[in-house]
Amino acid sequence: MAKVRVKGLRKDFGSLEVLRGIDLEVREGEVVCMIGPSGSGKSTFLRCLNFLETPTGGEVEVDGYLLTDGKTDLNKIRENIGMVFQQFNLFPHLTVTGNITMAPLDRKKLDKPAAEKKARELLERVGLADKADAYPAQLSGGQQQRVAIARALAMDPDIMLFDEPTSALDPEMVGEVLAVMRQLADAGMTMVVVTHEMGFAREVADRVIFMDGGVIVEQGTPEEIFGHPREQRTIDFLNKVL
Amino acid sequence: MRYLKLLEESFPMLVKGLGGTVQVTVISLLIATLLGLFCCLLQISGKKPLQWISQIYIDVMRGVPVMVLSFFIYFGVPNGLGIRLTAVQAGVITLSLNAGAYLSEIFRGGIQAVNVGQMEAARSLGLPYGRAMRKVILPQAVRIVIPSMVNQFIITLKDTSILYAIGLPELMQSGSLIVARTFRSFEVWATVAVIYFIIIFILSKISKRIERRLHNGKGKG
Numbered sequence: 001m002a003k004v005r006v007k008g009l010r011k012d013f014g015s016l017e018v019l020r021g022i023d024l025e026v027r028e029g030e031v032v033c034m035i036g037p038s039g040s041g042k043s044t045f046l047r048c049l050n051f052l053e054t055p056t057g058g059e060v061e062v063d064g065y066l067l068t069d070g071k072t073d074l075n076k077i078r079e080n081i082g083m084v085f086q087q088f089n090l091f092p093h094l095t096v097t098g099n100i101t102m103a104p105l106d107r108k109k110l111d112k113p114a115a116e117k118k119a120r121e122l123l124e125r126v127g128l129a130d131k132a133d134a135y136p137a138q139l140s141g142g143q144q145q146r147v148a149i150a151r152a153l154a155m156d157p158d159i160m161l162f163d164e165p166t167s168a169l170d171p172e173m174v175g176e177v178l179a180v181m182r183q184l185a186d187a188g189m190t191m192v193v194v195t196h197e198m199g200f201a202r203e204v205a206d207r208v209i210f211m212d213g214g215v216i217v218e219q220g221t222p223e224e225i226f227g228h229p230r231e232q233r234t235i236d237f238l239n240k241v242l
Numbered sequence: 243m244r245y246l247k248l249l250e251e252s253f254p255m256l257v258k259g260l261g262g263t264v265q266v267t268v269i270s271l272l273i274a275t276l277l278g279l280f281c282c283l284l285q286i287s288g289k290k291p292l293q294w295i296s297q298i299y300i301d302v303m304r305g306v307p308v309m310v311l312s313f314f315i316y317f318g319v320p321n322g323l324g325i326r327l328t329a330v331q332a333g334v335i336t337l338s339l340n341a342g343a344y345l346s347e348i349f350r351g352g353i354q355a356v357n358v359g360q361m362e363a364a365r366s367l368g369l370p371y372g373r374a375m376r377k378v379i380l381p382q383a384v385r386i387v388i389p390s391m392v393n394q395f396i397i398t399l400k401d402t403s404i405l406y407a408i409g410l411p412e413l414m415q416s417g418s419l420i421v422a423r424t425f426r427s428f429e430v431w432a433t434v435a436v437i438y439f440i441i442i443f444i445l446s447k448i449s450k451r452i453e454r455r456l457h458n459g460k461g462k463g
Contacts, residue, residue, distance in 0.1 A: 050366055052362055052365065052366060075365075075368050075369070075370050076368065078365065078366055078367065078368040079367070079368035081366070082366075083363075083366040085359060085362070085363060087357075087359050089357070089359035089360060089362065089363035090363075091360065091363070091364075091378055091382075092382065093381045093382050093385070102367075102377060102378075103364075103367035103368060103369060106369060106373055106377060107367070107368050107369065148363075151367070152366075152367070155367055155368060
């Protein structure tokens, strides 16, 4: 079953056309990695999936709900779509536990002990059980990003979006974040990942999508894209980054 | 010794004046804070007509001196509309309108100083706009805003002395009444100045303490 179905998605910022007709389906449990040069529209595409950006045209359907019809309760849909940002965007005025429990307490009406128990389990999962009472500013970038993943998971989403989750990290912290993402993929989470980590895309993705100039230029298995790219633009890009 | 006697005699009057000053300041600032919040919400509403309304209000308040505004409200409005206002009512209205405009800009600045990523993170978790504002944006904005807010409180406290001109019973008026009776303007005005200074000094210290407590163990994320 398709978790995400996108048809003819367009997005303009004024006269700047960022997305020029994107069609994509993501199956349940599939891990899709989106690669491509800066400004190719990957992040904008991702942000259209949970309507942080409102598309200019086309259709976005998530979990069978058509987001683009203007009638769907976006807040309800967003509870099912976790998002992890390049800049972490943890809430600096809350502790790690506070960050993770805020949305479940507010939206799912969990009681505090239940939400905190869940936060502890998630922190265990991302390897930060000892940081429950720390504030974001006291954590390294890699730790902050792992907390951000735990925060997104606290709402029990069935889709996770990752917007260049390791791009703001020091090199030695990239591995710990990718490890958590890999574990999530192995557990069967449906994931759409915008990334510059070609190693991760090659090893973890079920499908790799190469975007350039606001369109999908080429897609296929990691083996197809990295091993035998057909399009010249893909070849040029991979030559530059590999 | 002569000074101590003077102080003793004028003490009740000074206390009464100070009481008036504090009362008008506190009431005005409460109203101004609500007015400022409301006006700031209009500003960030994204709705053009609402933004215009609050912008006109802010521009007018910025452009009119407090004394002119107080004369307009105390003498002008009753004259034009046939309503009666006491000096205290007119004074409170004047300071509320004036401080409300400045506080609105302070609040807006504080909210806009919070990184947009904070709103996006909150919305991506499914929080509606209002909840995200309350749980994520405002707690951070408050920390940013406190020093400027206290600064405005201090300005408003001092501006009460301008309302002496419409006959508001406050510290400045007490001072001039005492001088009129005793002709000791050097000692009296020095005393009045010291009283203002002490009150404001205490206010600054309290605000520093609040600031420190809010920042305890936290930084920017």
